[in-house]
Amino acid sequence: xxxxxxxxxxxxxxxxxxxxxxxxxxxxxxxxxxxxxxxxxxxxxxxxxxxxxxxxxxxxxxxxxxxxxxxxxxxxxxxxxxxxxxxxxxxxxxxxxxxxxxxxxxxxxxxxxxxxxxxxxxxxxxxxxxxxxxxxxxxxxxxxxxxxxxxxxxxxxxxxxxxxxxxxxxxxxxxxxxxxxxxxxxxxxxxxxxxxxxxxxxxxxxxxxxxxxxxxxxxxxxxxxxxxxxxxxxxxxxxxxxxxxxxxxxxxxxxxxxxxxxxxxxxxxxxxxxxxxxxxxxxxxxxxxxxxxxxxxxxxxxxxxxxxxxxxxxxxxxxxxxxxxxxxxxxxxxxxxxxxxxxxxxxxxxxxxxxxxxxxxxxxxxxxxxxxxxxxxxxxxxxxxxxxxxxxxxxxxxxxxxxxxxxxxxxxxxxxxxxxxxxxx
Amino acid sequence: xxxxxxxxxxxxxxxxxxxxxxxxxxxxxxxxxxxxxxxxxxxxxxxxxxxxxxxxxxxxxxxxxxxxxxxxxxxxxxxxxxxxxxxxxxxxxxxxxxxxxxxxxxxxxxxxxxxxxxxxxxxxxxxxxxxxxxxxxxxxxxxxxxxxxxxxxxxxxxxxxxxxxxxxxxxxxxxxxxxxxxxxxxxxxxxxxxxxxxxxxxxxxxxxxxxxxxxxxxxxxxxxxxxxxxxxxxxxxxxxxxxxxxxxxxxxxxxxxxxxxxxxxxxxxxxxxxxxxxxxxxxxxxxxxxxxxxxxxxxxxxxxxxxxxxxxxxxxxxxxxxxxxxxxxxxxxxxxxxxxxxxxxxxxxxxxxxxxxxxxxxxxxxxxxxxxxxxxxxxxxxxxxxxxxxxxxxxxxxxxxxxxxxxxxxxxxxxxxxxxxxxxx
Numbered sequence: 001x002x003x004x005x006x007x008x009x010x011x012x013x014x015x016x017x018x019x020x021x022x023x024x025x026x027x028x029x030x031x032x033x034x035x036x037x038x039x040x041x042x043x044x045x046x047x048x049x050x051x052x053x054x055x056x057x058x059x060x061x062x063x064x065x066x067x068x069x070x071x072x073x074x075x076x077x078x079x080x081x082x083x084x085x086x087x088x089x090x091x092x093x094x095x096x097x098x099x100x101x102x103x104x105x106x107x108x109x110x111x112x113x114x115x116x117x118x119x120x121x122x123x124x125x126x127x128x129x130x131x132x133x134x135x136x137x138x139x140x141x142x143x144x145x146x147x148x149x150x151x152x153x154x155x156x157x158x159x160x161x162x163x164x165x166x167x168x169x170x171x172x173x174x175x176x177x178x179x180x181x182x183x184x185x186x187x188x189x190x191x192x193x194x195x196x197x198x199x200x201x202x203x204x205x206x207x208x209x210x211x212x213x214x215x216x217x218x219x220x221x222x223x224x225x226x227x228x229x230x231x232x233x234x235x236x237x238x239x240x241x242x243x244x245x246x247x248x249x250x251x252x253x254x255x256x257x258x259x260x261x262x263x264x265x266x267x268x269x270x271x272x273x274x275x276x277x278x279x280x281x282x283x284x285x286x287x288x289x290x291x292x293x294x295x296x297x298x299x300x301x302x303x304x305x306x307x308x309x310x311x312x313x314x315x316x317x318x319x320x321x322x323x324x325x326x327x328x329x330x331x332x333x334x335x336x337x338x339x340x341x342x343x344x345x346x347x348x349x350x351x352x353x354x355x356x357x358x359x360x361x362x363x364x365x366x367x368x369x370x371x372x373x374x375x376x377x378x379x380x381x382x383x384x385x386x387x388x389x390x391x392x393x394x395x396x397x398x399x400x401x402x403x404x405x406x407x408x409x410x411x412x413x414x415x416x417x418x419x420x421x422x423x424x425x
Numbered sequence: 426x427x428x429x430x431x432x433x434x435x436x437x438x439x440x441x442x443x444x445x446x447x448x449x450x451x452x453x454x455x456x457x458x459x460x461x462x463x464x465x466x467x468x469x470x471x472x473x474x475x476x477x478x479x480x481x482x483x484x485x486x487x488x489x490x491x492x493x494x495x496x497x498x499x500x501x502x503x504x505x506x507x508x509x510x511x512x513x514x515x516x517x518x519x520x521x522x523x524x525x526x527x528x529x530x531x532x533x534x535x536x537x538x539x540x541x542x543x544x545x546x547x548x549x550x551x552x553x554x555x556x557x558x559x560x561x562x563x564x565x566x567x568x569x570x571x572x573x574x575x576x577x578x579x580x581x582x583x584x585x586x587x588x589x590x591x592x593x594x595x596x597x598x599x600x601x602x603x604x605x606x607x608x609x610x611x612x613x614x615x616x617x618x619x620x621x622x623x624x625x626x627x628x629x630x631x632x633x634x635x636x637x638x639x640x641x642x643x644x645x646x647x648x649x650x651x652x653x654x655x656x657x658x659x660x661x662x663x664x665x666x667x668x669x670x671x672x673x674x675x676x677x678x679x680x681x682x683x684x685x686x687x688x689x690x691x692x693x694x695x696x697x698x699x700x701x702x703x704x705x706x707x708x709x710x711x712x713x714x715x716x717x718x719x720x721x722x723x724x725x726x727x728x729x730x731x732x733x734x735x736x737x738x739x740x741x742x743x744x745x746x747x748x749x750x751x752x753x754x755x756x757x758x759x760x761x762x763x764x765x766x767x768x769x770x771x772x773x774x775x776x777x778x779x780x781x782x783x784x785x786x787x788x789x790x791x792x793x794x795x796x797x798x799x800x801x802x803x804x805x806x807x808x809x810x811x812x813x814x815x816x817x818x819x820x821x822x823x824x825x826x827x828x829x830x831x832x833x834x835x836x837x838x839x840x841x842x843x844x845x846x847x848x849x850x
Contacts, residue, residue: 011639018725022725062741129726130559130725130729131729132565135564135565136560136561139564139747139751141747142747142748142750143750144746153804168488299739301554301555301731301734301739301740301743301744302737302739303733303734304731304732305730305731305732306730306731306732307730307732308728308730309726310724312727314724315725315727318569318726319571321566321568321725322566322567322568326564334754396730
């Protein structure tokens with residue numbers, strides 16, 4: 001049954017205003033009954049484009065308003081967002097949120113509260129903006145055996161990589177361009193160091209495999225130590241493939257990935273956010289600029305690629321709108337895979353769990369202040385394939401990379417996957 | 426509420442067996458209760474891989490069985506499929522079908538019956554196999570103002586085009602390879618002449634714009650008259666773009682498209698299935714071999730591309746499975762855009778309707794038996810841009826192309842869109 005949605009909105013930044021625009025201007029909208037009743041903002045001084053009567057500075061004016069049946073949470077502070085979302089669900093309101101960090105940190109608890117209260121928590125806009133990947137995983141792949149879900153989840157860093165690669169810019173100039181265009185934050189660490197992609201990956205892990213992942217436990221290395229020379233190196237890097245032909249002309253992409261590791265029980269998954277050398281056969285190769293992409297590999301439906309705008313007021317606003325629209329019909333994510341994991345657990349069956357006991361071929365470039373000897377004293381390779389004065393290509397166990405992440409960061413070492421990834425027996 | 430699905434299956438070809446495999450082998454399937462009770466097949470002589478007790482040759486053994494609550498229709502005969510689906514819905518059973526021709530011819534009536542009987546008719550597998558485009562349009566874009574939905578909807582013809590383009594094969598050799606690999610039928614007309622893509626386009630028109638289209642009224646020209654020289658011509662074709670740079674190296678793709686034509690009321694759409702010269706900036710450029718792709722352009726969510734396997738027992742079977750899974754929760758397509766059109770109609774507002782009053786730049790190659798003079802006596806161009814002894818590039822009103830389709834077919838003329846498409850004032 002269709003119901004009228006009465007919205008209390010938190011935050012009126014880029015996405016909040018995008019949503020307001022869409023609700024005002026959507027010409028297809030005949031019969032769509034959603035109304036913004038109140039907007040809670042922080043800054044009392046800021047000039048607003050719309051009537052002042054919409055605004056409040058007290059969150060309880062929304063949370064205690066029994067007329068409001070939907071809270072749309074679009075603020076940036078994760079802790080405050082968590083308090084708002086939790087209280088909204090507990091007071092019986094549905095919630096739509098785009099806050100990936102808050103969700104990645106609290107999803108398990110919030111899903112439990114959703115169940116207990118019979119409310120609905122939707123968050124399509126939190127992962128890859130306009131790409132409907134959460135809904136697709138929740139609905140469409142709920143019975144599929146998934147090999148992997150991976151992709152380019154952060155538009156800012158992809159924009160930077162594209163500009164360096166296609167227009168020969170330096171990292172710093174490309175980053176400044178991204179900031180100027182509003183793709184990257186003033187403090188771009190969330191984007192370029194891979195935090196943003198990691199949060200999104202954790203949310204997809206829940207929908208794709210029914211597991212809850214602590215973002216701190218994901219192997220995460222960003223592009224913040226990348227230089228133009230790494231991209232040039234990848235362009236000229238050459239690998240002999242099975243058919244004995246050489247693959248060359250790789251691009252560097254910041255890839256987030258969760259994949260099953262082949263083993264006797266197929267119950268382990270590897271999660272990472274890492275720079276990767278991708279070749280022209282990879283669907284991510286042609287995903288440029290601020291675009292996002294998600295690649296789903298499944299036993300029966302085979303490979304699916306979804307490409308679209310990952311950020312921006314309107315693409316993200318449209319994802320929020322889709323969630324609002326679904327709430328008119330009381331749509332909920334079912335978490336069927338999570339439920340099945342609980343059933344398996346009750347039966348004493350082995351569950352899917354993360355592993356880093358996986359060997360991968362990596363490219364590792366270091367700066368002059370660090371001698372190769374020093375580097376090799378600190379980072380254990382299982383095999384060194386090639387080396388020269390400023391880089392090493394070799395095989396490494398990914399748990400070793402995870403453990404040495406502080407050393408890597410401290411010494412501005414750039415790391416990228418450049419070859420095979422396989423389970424260690 | 427979850428319910429147990431008891432299936433009566435019609436047809437046990439490639440997709441039917443794929444479905445059977447998936448239901449048997451899906452290791453994620455704990456708790457998925459769907460059971461095939463009976464399979465109705467035609468051929469009494471054929472050896473079957475599974476127990477004979479499953480099979481019947483009498484369709485009423487399924488249609489009159491009150492234990493069966495879901496009919497899965499996977500036969501090729503469109504007329505017989507229509508009779509089966511209609512009767513199943515009328516007797517209160519839900520239906521999952523992959524029969525695009527049957528749906529394109531009867532969708533309006535079947536949607537009405539679905540409404541009247543409170544049953545559910547799902548058909549994700551009918552359009553682009555494993556790509557969840559029907560569900561995405563029905564659920565996710567139900568409130569979006571869509572500029573266009575287009576793509577590569579036929580895997581066989583795309584395979585043929587890829588092989589000619591990338592491996593220098595002739596059309597005939599590429600077609601034989603496609604047939605050998607099972608991508609194309611013994612009579613490949615359905616694929617290469619664009620019928621299959623047209624049926625799919627009609628189904629997407631309903632989900633994207635709420636309108637029902639007669640497939641005979643779609644401008645449809647296939648690749649059956651294509652020769653390798655057309656692909657070579659496209660490779661060397663050069664167009665000056667707005668930024669004064671030349672675009673070259675086009676590929677020929679068989680593109681199905683529905684798009685809004687810019688006009689004062691934005692209420693007209695152009696539908697076609699045509700060979701198109703696409704450049705490297707088009708997301709369809711890199712979609713090769715038997716892959717399908719759908720491109721959605723929307724006011725707020727911007728451009729989305731979905732790429733995946735369009736055919737084959739397992740990819741199509743997985744789409745059927747997804748529909749079956751959704752039926753455990755009594756999922757229905759809502760046809761919200763269709764309903765809104767009805768509301769608009771009742772209010773006397775103008776509705777979306779198809780138009781061919783659109784001027785397009787086309788490449789038209791003809792054979793020796795036809796003189797250019799004869800050609801120009803039969804086909805009216807609004808402007809001729811370049812011409813030589815065997816081809817013309819010029820502007821033409823698409824309704825003229827539609828009216829001359831028999832002449833084009835009779836004389837084996839190859840036609841492709843090679844430039845701008847715009848409304849005629």
